[in-house]
Amino acid sequence: MEAHSSVVRVFVRIRPTANFSHDVIECLPDGQTVNIHHRKDSRKPQDKNQLRNHSFRLEGVLQGVSQEELYARVCRQVVLGALDGYNGTVMCFGQTGSGKTYTMTGSTESYKQRGVIPRALQEVFREVDKRTEHVFSVHLSYLEIYNETLVDLLSSLQGSPSPSPRGMAVIEEAGRGVFIRGLSLHPVHNEEEALNLLFEGELNHIIGSHALNRNSSRSHSIFTVHIESRLRTLSDAKYVTSKLNLVDLAGSERLGKTGSEGQMFKEAMYINKSLSFLEQAIRALADRRREHVPFRQTKLTHALKDSLGGNCNTVLVANIYGEAAHIEETLSTLRFASRMKCVRTNPAVNEHRDPAAQIKKLEKDVQMLKEELSIYNTLAKRPSITNEPLSEAQLAEIHSQVQRYLEGNLEEISIVSIRQVQAVFTQFKLAVQKVKAQLCQTYNLVEKDQSANTAAIEEMDSRGSTDDVKAGSFEASHQSLKNNERLESASKSKLKPVQTPEKEEESPESDTASQATQESQRAGNEPVHLDPTPSKAQAFEDFKVGPGSKITRILKENNAVLLERRRVLRQLTEEVNAVKREIDCTTASIQQQQETRGGQGQSLVLEEEPDATSLMKLRELTGLYRQRYEVLRDIKADVNYCQHLVDQCRVHLLSEFENWYEKSFPVPEEERTKEKTLEQGDYNQRPCELLPDDCSSESFHNARYRMLKRRNTPVQKNSSGQRRLPHILPVS
Numbered sequence: 221m222e223a224h225s226s227v228v229r230v231f232v233r234i235r236p237t238a239n240f241s242h243d244v245i246e247c248l249p250d251g252q253t254v255n256i257h258h259r260k261d262s263r264k265p266q267d268k269n270q271l272r273n274h275s276f277r278l279e280g281v282l283q284g285v286s287q288e289e290l291y292a293r294v295c296r297q298v299v300l301g302a303l304d305g306y307n308g309t310v311m312c313f314g315q316t317g318s319g320k321t322y323t324m325t326g327s328t329e330s331y332k333q334r335g336v337i338p339r340a341l342q343e344v345f346r347e348v349d350k351r352t353e354h355v356f357s358v359h360l361s362y363l364e365i366y367n368e369t370l371v372d373l374l375s376s377l378q379g380s381p382s383p384s385p386r387g388m389a390v391i392e393e394a395g396r397g398v399f400i401r402g403l404s405l406h407p408v409h410n411e412e413e414a415l416n417l418l419f420e421g422e423l424n425h426i427i428g429s430h431a432l433n434r435n436s437s438r439s440h441s442i443f444t445v446h447i448e449s450r451l452r453t454l455s456d457a458k459y460v461t462s463k464l465n466l467v468d469l470a471g472s473e474r475l476g477k478t479g480s481e482g483q484m485f486k487e488a489m490y491i492n493k494s495l496s497f498l499e500q501a502i503r504a505l506a507d508r509r510r511e512h513v514p515f516r517q518t519k520l521t522h523a524l525k526d527s528l529g530g531n532c533n534t535v536l537v538a539n540i541y542g543e544a545a546h547i548e549e550t551l552s553t554l555r556f557a558s559r560m561k562c563v564r565t566n567p568a569v570n571e572h573r574d575p576a577a578q579i580k581k582l583e584k585d586v587q588m589l590k591e592e593l594s595i596y597n598t599l600a601k602r603p604s605i606t607n608e609p610l611s612e613a614q615l616a617e618i619h620s621q622v623q624r625y626l627e628g629n630l631e632e633i634s635i636v637s638i639r640q641v642q643a644v645f646t647q648f649k650l651a652v653q654k655v656k657a658q659l660c661q662t663y664n665l666v667e668k669d670q671s672a673n674t675a676a677i678e679e680m681d682s683r684g685s686t687d688d689v690k691a692g693s694f695e696a697s698h699q700s701l702k703n704n705e706r707l708e709s710a711s712k713s714k715l716k717p718v719q720t721p722e723k724e725e726e727s728p729e730s731d732t733a734s735q736a737t738q739e740s741q742r743a744g745n746e747p748v749h750l751d752p753t754p755s756k757a758q759a760f761e762d763f764k765v766g767p768g769s770k771i772t773r774i775l776k777e778n779n780a781v782l783l784e785r786r787r788v789l790r791q792l793t794e795e796v797n798a799v800k801r802e803i804d805c806t807t808a809s810i811q812q813q814q815e816t817r818g819g820q821g822q823s824l825v826l827e828e829e830p831d832a833t834s835l836m837k838l839r840e841l842t843g844l845y846r847q848r849y850e851v852l853r854d855i856k857a858d859v860n861y862c863q864h865l866v867d868q869c870r871v872h873l874l875s876e877f878e879n880w881y882e883k884s885f886p887v888p889e890e891e892r893t894k895e896k897t898l899e900q901g902d903y904n905q906r907p908c909e910l911l912p913d914d915c916s917s918e919s920f921h922n923a924r925y926r927m928l929k930r931r932n933t934p935v936q937k938n939s940s941g942q943r944r945l946p947h948i949l950p951v952s
């Protein structure tokens with residue numbers, strides 16, 4: 221399917237607060253514009269307390285919206301697109317504590333306050349159940365990028381592949397795009413299984429205490445839903461795949477503001493570095509004049525390469541605080557958001573073809589067509605006709621019928637099936653080939669489809685036109701050219717027909733094609749065994765300068781004479797046409813004079829003088845026309861004759877070459893047999909706090925219960941001291 225250009229959809233979500241700074245943050249009633257009235261406390265005296273206004277227009281300003289509404293406005297479209305084969309990315313960006321994780325994952329304690337990810341998973345499986353004509357396969361992965369290190373948040377799960385010895389890395393491959401080597405992919409079959417994995421990943425998330433927010437995550441996380449969809453029927457071998465990336469970026473505050481030290485300082489440094497590179501990449505993407513986008517500078521931008529500027533439906537939620545205290549960060553977030561708004565993407569369905577399914581489909585088609593044909597035969601009262609390959613006996617019968625038909629002993633061949641028609645045509649073809657071979661043998665002809673040879677001949681023809689032909693090197697032609705001086709010089713060039721070997725004996729000349737033939741044949745009697753056998757085209761080149769040199773020369777010379785005759789013919793044709801035009805003009809002029817006189821009532825007899833001159837001229841011209849026309853006719857006949865001789869020369873050269881080639885590079889008997897056979901053709905998923913009126917929360921509560929149980933289970937460590945989480949049990 222064709223890609224269509226789209227822009228990144230950008231929303232701003234304001235974290236609810238009792239101290240909303242209405243004088244600083246103004247949300248316009250259009251629901252799309254947020255104005256910031258910022259009094260800059262600059263050290264520059266002239267800037268001190270100077271009020272600055274900024275206006276940001278985005279796709280939506282979400283203030284006081286519920287999780288449900290946010291999902292519907294921001295994410296639903298992307299999720300549905302992913303089920304149709306479009307890659308999708310929903311990304312939260314903003315200052316620490318501004319509500320990114322609340323937006324993305326939401327509260328795990330409250331079903332109503334669950335975030336985008338659980339809602340997306342619910343929607344995916346609802347759609348999977350609805351779209352009964354498709355078979356879906358859904359896999360999940362959960363990646364964390366912490367201090368430029370890739371972490372698989374689901375590697376603790378049962379059945380995860382052992383980690384790649386080369387470690388995890390962001391890889392880019394033609395046809396596959398960007399993917400993470402070593403990241404485990406987990407099949408999930410329902411919403412509950414999917415939520416189990418989400419909560420498992422959440423448990424594994426690296427949590428750090430922070431001056432601004434004690435439980436703020438200090439890493440970027442990318443939760444990906446991999447979807448593959450195939451039509452349930454076998455009628456189509458096509459299938460579509462998509463990746464839905466749900467990205468929770470680390471907090472974007474400045475280092476000074478966090479007041480972090482040690483490990484926290486290092487984390488903040490990495491975060492800032494990656495976010496700053498993210499910003500650079502966004503700037504480059506938004507600027508269409510930039511050819512290079514620096515995606516590879518950090519793991520984050522590299523991993524998100526496809527999601528930012530690729531064939532993806534991308535949505536950004538910029539999370540901001542509603543208090544004036546955070547206005548600098550808020551401004552910075554909004555600036556980032558406006559830049560993101562300018563990035564264009566080209567969403568396209570990721571369509572693939574499954575060769576095995578394609579074969580199955582074709583087999584099914586063949587079977588169906590056979591059945592249909594058989595029904596047709598039954599209805600046409602021809603039940604005995606089968607559509608299976610013909611047996612040896614049937615083929616022999618067809619052969620015999622064709623022979624009898626060709627000999628006139630059979631009036632018609634009754635047609636009963638397509639296979640029989642094909643077999644009959646094959647027999648006709650063989651018969652024609654046989655006759656052709658006999659003719660070639662008798663008349664020393666060469667088949668036209670010897671393309672290599674023919675091409676070589678034609679090439680030689682074109683070169684021949686520049687060759688210098690000695691006019692006297694030919695014997696007199698059958699006809700001399702008369703009545704034209706120019707033609708006399710041309711007639712000095714005389715053509716010599718190339719004789720067949722039989723005729724050659726009658727010819728007394730030594731410098732003739734027959735001699736060339738004799739030479740060729742002599743060469744043929746002394747086969748030259750080259751190893752390896754040269755290609756026919758190469759051998760033909762050798763032949764032309766070797767045994768076939770004489771006949772090649774004659775062909776060249778004849779060709780040159782032919783070209784000269786053609787040139788004369790063109791010239792003469794132009795002259796004849798010129799005379800004809802003059803005749804037409806004179807005739808028209810005479811007619812005009814007569815009409816003028818007729819109009820003035822003058823007598824034709826009295827006004828005789830001017831007409832006499834015109835008539836005289838007309839008579840002369842007509843005579844000249846006749847004379848030239850006759851010459852033209854002779855020249856045309858000459859050209860035809862020359863063409864005939866040149867053609868004869870060609871056929872003769874090719875025929876001689878074939879004889880010589882056959883003798884010089886004999887084909888082993890078994891290969892002949894093989895060729896002959898080929899020629900003939902091969903005929904052939906506790907407590908359930910269910911909301912009274914909503915059973916849809918069951919999966920969410922079951923998964924959360926399981927996660928809480930695991931969280932209370934003592935943390936196990938593996939031999940290398942790494943934290944190992946208990947295996948997730950199958951959903952019962």
Ligand SMILES: Nc1ncnc2c1ncn2[C@@H]1O[C@H](COP(=O)(O)OP(=O)(O)OP(=O)(O)O)[C@@H](O)[C@H]1O
Binds near residue numbers: 314319323433470
């Ligand atoms: N729209 C909201 N409605 C209700 N509570 C919210 C909202 N946004 C954020 N909060 C609350 O604010 C707190 C911080 O939010 P959250 O953890 O989502 O921030 P964050 O941007 O993810 O921070 P970090 O960058 O450190 O991950 C949480 O207790 C969350 O419940």
